[in-house]
Amino acid sequence: MFNEDYLRYKELVERHLTDFLPEIDQQSATLYDAMKYSLTSGGKRIRPVLLLAACEFCGCDINQALPYAAAVEYIHTYSLIHDDLPSMDDDEMRRGKPTNHMVFGEDMAILAGDGLLSSAFEAMMKDMLLYFDNPDRLKCRVRAAYEIAKGAGCKGMVAGQVADIESQGKHCAREYIEYIHLNKTAALIVSSVKAGAYLACGEQDRLKALASYGEAIGLGFQIADDLLDIYGDSAAMGKSTGKDDAHKKCTFPAIYGAEESRQRLTDLTNKAIELMEPFYDEGEFFVTIAKRLAERNK
Amino acid sequence: MFNEDYLRYKELVERHLTDFLPEIDQQSATLYDAMKYSLTSGGKRIRPVLLLAACEFCGCDINQALPYAAAVEYIHTYSLIHDDLPSMDDDEMRRGKPTNHMVFGEDMAILAGDGLLSSAFEAMMKDMLLYFDNPDRLKCRVRAAYEIAKGAGCKGMVAGQVADIESQGKHCAREYIEYIHLNKTAALIVSSVKAGAYLACGEQDRLKALASYGEAIGLGFQIADDLLDIYGDSAAMGKSTGKDDAHKKCTFPAIYGAEESRQRLTDLTNKAIELMEPFYDEGEFFVTIAKRLAERNK
Numbered sequence: 001m002f003n004e005d006y007l008r009y010k011e012l013v014e015r016h017l018t019d020f021l022p023e024i025d026q027q028s029a030t031l032y033d034a035m036k037y038s039l040t041s042g043g044k045r046i047r048p049v050l051l052l053a054a055c056e057f058c059g060c061d062i063n064q065a066l067p068y069a070a071a072v073e074y075i076h077t078y079s080l081i082h083d084d085l086p087s088m089d090d091d092e093m094r095r096g097k098p099t100n101h102m103v104f105g106e107d108m109a110i111l112a113g114d115g116l117l118s119s120a121f122e123a124m125m126k127d128m129l130l131y132f133d134n135p136d137r138l139k140c141r142v143r144a145a146y147e148i149a150k151g152a153g154c155k156g157m158v159a160g161q162v163a164d165i166e167s168q169g170k171h172c173a174r175e176y177i178e179y180i181h182l183n184k185t186a187a188l189i190v191s192s193v194k195a196g197a198y199l200a201c202g203e204q205d206r207l208k209a210l211a212s213y214g215e216a217i218g219l220g221f222q223i224a225d226d227l228l229d230i231y232g233d234s235a236a237m238g239k240s241t242g243k244d245d246a247h248k249k250c251t252f253p254a255i256y257g258a259e260e261s262r263q264r265l266t267d268l269t270n271k272a273i274e275l276m277e278p279f280y281d282e283g284e285f286f287v288t289i290a291k292r293l294a295e296r297n298k
Numbered sequence: 299m300f301n302e303d304y305l306r307y308k309e310l311v312e313r314h315l316t317d318f319l320p321e322i323d324q325q326s327a328t329l330y331d332a333m334k335y336s337l338t339s340g341g342k343r344i345r346p347v348l349l350l351a352a353c354e355f356c357g358c359d360i361n362q363a364l365p366y367a368a369a370v371e372y373i374h375t376y377s378l379i380h381d382d383l384p385s386m387d388d389d390e391m392r393r394g395k396p397t398n399h400m401v402f403g404e405d406m407a408i409l410a411g412d413g414l415l416s417s418a419f420e421a422m423m424k425d426m427l428l429y430f431d432n433p434d435r436l437k438c439r440v441r442a443a444y445e446i447a448k449g450a451g452c453k454g455m456v457a458g459q460v461a462d463i464e465s466q467g468k469h470c471a472r473e474y475i476e477y478i479h480l481n482k483t484a485a486l487i488v489s490s491v492k493a494g495a496y497l498a499c500g501e502q503d504r505l506k507a508l509a510s511y512g513e514a515i516g517l518g519f520q521i522a523d524d525l526l527d528i529y530g531d532s533a534a535m536g537k538s539t540g541k542d543d544a545h546k547k548c549t550f551p552a553i554y555g556a557e558e559s560r561q562r563l564t565d566l567t568n569k570a571i572e573l574m575e576p577f578y579d580e581g582e583f584f585v586t587i588a589k590r591l592a593e594r595n596k
Contacts, residue, residue: 021452027477028457030464035452082412087404106385110408111460114380117412118451121419125444132440135433142430142440146423153416154319154333159326162409166328179325 186218484516
């Protein structure tokens with residue numbers, strides 16, 4: 001049941017993922033190739049899946065949420081392309097394939113990231129034009145897009161990335177680690193579930209539960225990621241491991257060790273489950289996602 | 299009169315330029331420093347000035363246009379930061395000061411650009427929330443933001459930058475040069491004037507005139523820039539000259555020589571003037587801007 005739902009959301013997103021990119025001119029065809037290369041390199045699609053699931057959970061037709069689902073995946077993909085650059089994490093492989101700059105060069109990779117970020121907002125605003133005869137729905141869509149902008153921006157993902165870079169090689173206080181993870185990873189996940197709820201003009205109690213849920217699994221997701229970087233199988237993951245240690249990154253396991261990190265991951269997973277259990281069957285998808293994210297091996 | 303108006307717009311923009319950035323956390327303070335460094339490094343502020351002037355020309359209070367004026371300057375500034383990077387134009391000086399990556403490092407410069415682009419959209423969408431009780435005005439604002447997104451994105455500025463890079467070292471057809479210039483420079487200028495008109499929910503004839511005007515001066519602006527790169531005084535301009543030739547860039551003067559380029563600049567200026575003359579006194583500011591851009595020496 002869970003797998004079926006996950007696949008239904010994921011396949012819908014993937015089928016329409018490039019639909020919301022502007023129609024690129026032939027003179028800048030390389031831009032499209034570079035954006036598409038990273039967009040179609042696989043991945044769990046967790047953010048758009050959560051957005052669609054939240055939208056459906058709040059009672060809205062998920063087809064109407066597709067431009068926003070694509071937008072969060074564009075934003076996530078741009079962040080990976082820029083993170084992988086030589087002056088950032090300097091990664092050569094991602095999802096089992098050479099990273100964007102290894103294929104298209106550093107200049108084109110920077111522009112592919114810029115293009116994806118711009119396209120995310122362009123897609124959402126183009127969608128808003130379709131709701132000009134329905135001001136109530138229009139407002140819900142503006143709220144959703146604003147939520148995504150906040151999660152992506154300087155009080156969200158970009159802030160987390162800055163703090164992540166600045167923490168390298170330093171001893172970090174627990175608060176600082178939490179800040180990095182909450183922003184670098186959780187922020188856009190929180191935005192995705194909140195945006196899904198907003199698109200459905202969802203009820204306050206569902207919105208609140210989803211927001212806290214998103215934060216818990218977002219933080220848990222990053223702890224699991226950090227643990228995998230140390231103990232994971234690089235072949236299964238399709239990228240090199242041990243990079244955090246090499247960069248002397250400020251991660252949970254690096255500072256607190258594996259055991260405490262695993263305990264924190266368990267606590268966060270339990271918190272996420274508790275938040276969605278009051279919704280019984282309707283919350284089941286989210287409960288299962290929380291469990292699976294904690295158990296994942298890639 | 300012209301100078302007074304220009305200064306009035308410019309000072310208003312500069313006084314409020316950082317007001318629409320999200321309040322950055324102390325943990326990511328460097329991000330704010332890096333963004334502010336480039337934002338406050340001077341410049342003509344031509345895009346926000348044109349946005350405000352277009353807004354006023356269409357009969358709206360320019361104070362209500364400030365988040366959008368700031369947004370186009372954030373987008374322009376992000377594009378300069380990314381363009382200056384070692385893997386792009388590799389520029390060390392900009393407006394008489396070291397470029398962003400020379401001061402903050404390449405990683406932080408990439409993130410400062412990403413942060414500014416995100417902040418531009420965040421600022422516009424945050425503003426939209428203020429118009430929820432006025433759906434007509436809200437729609438005008440959505441249109442304005444969409445216009446800016448298009449000008450910045452993969453059918454606008456980013457496309458131009460991609461084509462610019464791909465043209466280096468190749469012989470270009472006239473059409474291709476035009477494509478680069480129209481997108482790299484004119485697109486965001488056109489978006490700025492159109493956004494100003496949309497914000498005022500302006501009349502169609504004014505919007506149309508402004509759009510064609512923006513394209514003419516945008517293209518002219520870039521030709522003037524290319525001429526300055528060859529014949530300009532690098533001290534007066536605050537950046538190095540002769541870079542286009544070194545990069546074997548596909549510019550008007552490089553392909554057609556100075557004389558034909560100057561003629562094209564004159565033609566474009568005259569076209570811009572003709573478009574705004576039918577509005578008599580009200581169009582005077584735009585007429586003068588067109589003349590000044592053609593005559594500028596920095």
